[in-house]
Amino acid sequence: MNSNKTRWIIYSTLLIVVVLSYLLGINLITHPSPEVQKSYTFIENLPESSVVMVSFDHEASSLPEIQPISLILLRHLFRRNLRVVGLSLFAEGTAIGYRTLTKVAQEYGKQYGHDYVFLGFKPQHISAILGMGESIRGVFPEDYFGNKIEEIPLMRKIRNYDDILVVISIADGDRTMQWIEYAGAKYHQRIMAGLTAAMITTYDPYLASGQLSSAVGGLKGAAEYENLYGRRGMGNRGMVAQTAAHIFIIVLIVIGNILYFKNRSKGGGNR
């Protein structure tokens, strides 16, 4: 069988597996991992009206994985009546972040300027993170819509990280690392993260050392959080498809190895 045909069979089967898993509508039970449980418990125990900064540090390409995490974290923040300061240190995350924040805020009847605010995007993320340690107003003199920061009720009492209980970086790359290095290490700001699964091993050492307070990782993390929160969403919907696709890949790996050893015993080399 030529490699093109093999590729075709693999892609088509994977697509069928994922689509069928969706259409069957099975519900999977996922148990919260310690990191997700820690994130949930932390937010659950924050005093009402505390200020939380949410930074949308991701590109549009990771949206399918990041969106379920953003949605459930924001829902939890608004249900707990916490106040949210949104921003983005990644150009593409700006409009997405604003849309997600507004959508969830409206679900909970929150008022812009009082319960939440979106500061927009700032390039040179290191300068922005360091600058906010001194003065958020200095880095963002205006919000996303050009309103003066001093005219926004929520922002009047917020000077710098001293007035923010936790920064949640929702990221698909190394922006969370910069939050840890510049806001965490220098200003002792607590950092939480919502990460794509591909980034989890990068941040594991920082979770172990406590520099990263906790993290919700990937679609699975979102599904676990949704269960803790008590509202099944995109995370849980995707878990059946993900499990089925993983089983399919494991089967492929096993078949590949069997063929490899069979070929090798015949003296076929590495093909």
Next chain:
Amino acid sequence: MNLGILIAGLLTLAIYSFLYKDNPVYRAAESLLIGLSIGYTLVLFWQSTLFDKLFYPLLREHGIWLTIPLILGLMMFSRLTRKWSWLSRIPIALMIGAGAGAAIPAMLYARTLKQVSATVHPLIMENGGFDISAVVVVIGVLTTLAYFYFTREHKGVMGKMARVGTYFLMIFFGATFGYTVMSRLSTLIGRIDFLLGDFLHLLK
């Protein structure tokens, strides 16, 4: 159907058409993505930096001192001519100097000192029990470092330690690869969720 959803659905299908083979529809969608990303980023940079931080305060608030960064920024463009390209070294030197000054202490503290201190755990826990995970961390760190110690030949004890180090590295690579597969599948699943739900209305 919402026009935005229709466009998004058709563009998703256009991108996935590459799985069949390279085709003009795929290339058009790809070019659109690149163009839109760059255009969007440029507008954001103009709005949030050039306009808000430079031109507006310079022209409306008489921030005359802002001519310094403006000149430094313009000096970057001197790279376009061979004769004046040396001028660009000044803003580059400033950027590297300031960048290194901010980054080195922060990275040294967060990536090295804090991480090293987190590796040094007592092997005996407060309740008198033996902390097996601390032992694994110690063995992992020492053997992985032994693998990357290239100034001595990997023979004898050093060789055995380096060998164990490779197993730790392989476990790390395996975990990373597994998570990456999971991540890429999540992206596919997200798009299928969109196509079946919002686009085709096949999901309840």
